[in-house]
Amino acid sequence: MNPILVEATRGGTVESAHRGALVVVDARGTPVRAIGDVTRPVFARSAVKVLQALPLVTSGAADAFQLSDEELALACASHNGEARHVATASGVLAKAGLDASALECGAHWPQHEVAQRELAASGVALSALHNNCSGKHAGFLCVGCMMARAQGRDVRAFVRGYVKADHPVMREISASLQDATGCDLSRAPVGTDGCSIPTFGIALQQLALAFAKVATGVGLSAERAAAAARLRRAVANAPFFVAGSGRFDTRVMQRLGERVFCKVGAEGVFCAALPEAGIGVAIKMDDGNNARAAEVVMAAAIEALVRLDDTERTFVRGFSDVALHNWNGIRVGELRAAAVLRETLRPTDS
Amino acid sequence: MNPILVEATRGGTVESAHRGALVVVDARGTPVRAIGDVTRPVFARSAVKVLQALPLVTSGAADAFQLSDEELALACASHNGEARHVATASGVLAKAGLDASALECGAHWPQHEVAQRELAASGVALSALHNNCSGKHAGFLCVGCMMARAQGRDVRAFVRGYVKADHPVMREISASLQDATGCDLSRAPVGTDGCSIPTFGIALQQLALAFAKVATGVGLSAERAAAAARLRRAVANAPFFVAGSGRFDTRVMQRLGERVFCKVGAEGVFCAALPEAGIGVAIKMDDGNNARAAEVVMAAAIEALVRLDDTERTFVRGFSDVALHNWNGIRVGELRAAAVLRETLRPTDS
Numbered sequence: 017m018n019p020i021l022v023e024a025t026r027g028g029t030v031e032s033a034h035r036g037a038l039v040v041v042d043a044r045g046t047p048v049r050a051i052g053d054v055t056r057p058v059f060a061r062s063a064v065k066v067l068q069a070l071p072l073v074t075s076g077a078a079d080a081f082q083l084s085d086e087e088l089a090l091a092c093a094s095h096n097g098e099a100r101h102v103a104t105a106s107g108v109l110a111k112a113g114l115d116a117s118a119l120e121c122g123a124h125w126p127q128h129e130v131a132q133r134e135l136a137a138s139g140v141a142l143s144a145l146h147n148n149c150s151g152k153h154a155g156f157l158c159v160g161c162m163m164a165r166a167q168g169r170d171v172r173a174f175v176r177g178y179v180k181a182d183h184p185v186m187r188e189i190s191a192s193l194q195d196a197t198g199c200d201l202s203r204a205p206v207g208t209d210g211c212s213i214p215t216f217g218i219a220l221q222q223l224a225l226a227f228a229k230v231a232t233g234v235g236l237s238a239e240r241a242a243a244a245a246r247l248r249r250a251v252a253n254a255p256f257f258v259a260g261s262g263r264f265d266t267r268v269m270q271r272l273g274e275r276v277f278c279k280v281g282a283e284g285v286f287c288a289a290l291p292e293a294g295i296g297v298a299i300k301m302d303d304g305n306n307a308r309a310a311e312v313v314m315a316a317a318i319e320a321l322v323r324l325d326d327t328e329r330t331f332v333r334g335f336s337d338v339a340l341h342n343w344n345g346i347r348v349g350e351l352r353a354a355a356v357l358r359e360t361l362r363p364t365d366s
Numbered sequence: 367m368n369p370i371l372v373e374a375t376r377g378g379t380v381e382s383a384h385r386g387a388l389v390v391v392d393a394r395g396t397p398v399r400a401i402g403d404v405t406r407p408v409f410a411r412s413a414v415k416v417l418q419a420l421p422l423v424t425s426g427a428a429d430a431f432q433l434s435d436e437e438l439a440l441a442c443a444s445h446n447g448e449a450r451h452v453a454t455a456s457g458v459l460a461k462a463g464l465d466a467s468a469l470e471c472g473a474h475w476p477q478h479e480v481a482q483r484e485l486a487a488s489g490v491a492l493s494a495l496h497n498n499c500s501g502k503h504a505g506f507l508c509v510g511c512m513m514a515r516a517q518g519r520d521v522r523a524f525v526r527g528y529v530k531a532d533h534p535v536m537r538e539i540s541a542s543l544q545d546a547t548g549c550d551l552s553r554a555p556v557g558t559d560g561c562s563i564p565t566f567g568i569a570l571q572q573l574a575l576a577f578a579k580v581a582t583g584v585g586l587s588a589e590r591a592a593a594a595a596r597l598r599r600a601v602a603n604a605p606f607f608v609a610g611s612g613r614f615d616t617r618v619m620q621r622l623g624e625r626v627f628c629k630v631g632a633e634g635v636f637c638a639a640l641p642e643a644g645i646g647v648a649i650k651m652d653d654g655n656n657a658r659a660a661e662v663v664m665a666a667a668i669e670a671l672v673r674l675d676d677t678e679r680t681f682v683r684g685f686s687d688v689a690l691h692n693w694n695g696i697r698v699g700e701l702r703a704a705a706v707l708r709e710t711l712r713p714t715d716s
Contacts, residue, residue: 017367024633024654027557029567031409032633032654035385059381122693125479133475136483147693207377208698217379283374283382303653304374304382343472343497348558 034309057217063281073243088250090151096260097126227296320361407567413631423593438600440501446610447476577646670711
């Protein structure tokens with residue numbers, strides 16, 4: 017039974033609450049903070065996109081296609097489907113000699129409400145480019161393009177079906193995930209993600225370890241360590257492209273730069289690499305709530321684990337202790353990290 | 367600690383889960399089914415709009431303004447903000463000699479994505495009429511209009527501030543709520559709702575009792591019992607107006623008619639009156655999840671407690687045991703009522 021990590025109050029009374037688990041580990045895999053069940057496999061979903069993007073760099077695609085920071089950040093993104101995201105995804109595909117028709121992620125309306133309304137008002141047709149995963153898929157296709165070229169194969173024919181677990185592209189992506197997490201994916205629970213690629217059940221402590229590796233490079237090959245550092249820098253330089261307007265990941269990294277690499281996933285999963293402390297963080301909310309639960313927990317973790325000045329601390333506190341207002345702007349309640357979570361995250365004397 | 371009532375699976379593994387409580391009571395207030403904590407006060411939110419709409423009938427406003435079933439249903443609604451909802455709310459206000467400027471609910475974009483996109487594409491300005499509560503507020507204003515006329519007061523001046531707890535209109539609304547639930551609201555936890563009216567913390571078993579009264583008329587004055595029956599019939603005749611396209615309440619009542627009156631509220635609250643069995647149902651999900659949790663629980667309750675033929679049972683099962691598909695239409699998992707909930711709801715031998 018996981019503890020309550022986040023409470024939503026109204027008029028001073030707790031109206032709803034969110035249970036979950038969090039673990040923080042160092043690059044040796046030693047837990048330095050933990051609350052709740054951190055050994056149960058959880059589907060990592062989009063939280064691990066940076067691990068799945070390592071082959072984009074190690075394959076040589078990032079250099080061959082001269083991918084910009086914006087394009088690399090988009091490969092790690094769950095983006096809002098805003099016009100700049102869509103244009104950038106399209107540009108990456110063009111560099112690999114492909115277009116939106118190669119994407120196998122499916123189409124959905126932009127998850128960002130403003131972007132959705134702008135698209136509706138524009139009359140532009142909805143496409144797979146608007147899928148929040150289109151940048152990740154464009155990255156997969158770049159990896160596939162490199163493989164096809166190396167084998168002298170037709171690129172379009174080679175990449176077809178790249179979302180399937182046994183396609184050479186997806187094998188490479190999953191190998192990267194397995195190496196970083198140390199989880200034997202052949203024995204892990206497996207499901208199909210929203211964008212149709214396989215998603216694996218991985219223990220929170222293994223996810224946190226992978227992000228400690230991303231933070232430090234320790235435990236990765238020199239090639240993968242360099243790739244991780246390049247992706248972290250790219251996202252820090254272009255945080256709009258990893259999420260978008262108003263989003264937690266974008267706002268936090270715009271403010272804190274390379275000190276935080278954080279990435280939300282579906283169903284209340286959230287991971288972060290904190291390079292200065294050399295640690296990784298992994299969170300899963302039992303009920304799958306992101307915007308109101310996993311984000312509050314991550315903000316509390318960043319507040320406790322990252323060196324911040326007073327104005328930065330106030331900024332981050334704005335995500336872990338949030339005033340809720342109604343449609344008339346009247347303050348109706350609060351969303352806040354529970355005391356037991358703050359206590360768990362409190363700096364130790366050692 | 368409330369039990370898990372709903373599970374979301376992916377690839378056969380439980381990915382997320384929702385805890386909560388449910389109680390079913392008869393018109394004497396005797397619990398006939400219960401699971402979880404049903405005595406803790408929960409903010410009833412929009413689930414009790416039908417109780418707040420009783421004065422619209424008992425005040426004589428429904429007759430004086432010759433309100434249609436559509437208009438009465440809208441007074442009980444959390445509507446999608448679709449064009450017909452907006453036009454109907456506007457029409458009710460006009461009957462009371464008022465317009466959208468009298469609404470004090472605030473404006474928000476339609477919660478229904480399609481309606482939101484249509485509004486964005488139309489160029490029509492967003493107004494308080496699009497607020498999901500605009501029909502309820504239009505009903506409050508009709509009550510205020512009757513009061514002002516009876517006192518020979520200017521209607522616009524009289525109704526100003528009607529959302530405040532101590533305004534004569536809101537006193538009347540809250541008195542109706544108190545009478546039906548049997549909860550002393552002067553001692554209940556109080557908060558401000560999304561639409562700026564007071565919302566009260568009421569035990570689930572008291573909410574269920576109120577809906578048993580709505581179902582049967584037992585325990586209400588003859589006047590209020592008749593008003594409840596009229597509102598139930600209006601919603602059964604015009605279920606589009608209580609919610610809208612694609613919504614649970616609308617779809618279920620379109621199919622099952624007067625056998626079910628159900629109404630969702632914010633933060634995972636859901637109530638129903640089941641007239642044939644003479645019972646009321648009240649649900650609260652701990653994490654505040656409606657679409658994926660409270661609705662599944664309500665569907666399981668309807669399935670167990672309402673006399674259904676086989677095709678109706680299959681229809682309702684489609685809400686309590688739901689196949690989940692991704693953006694490519696691939697089946698990725700299930701959303702389902704937990705076994706312990708089914709067991710609780712199972713018909714007893716007595």
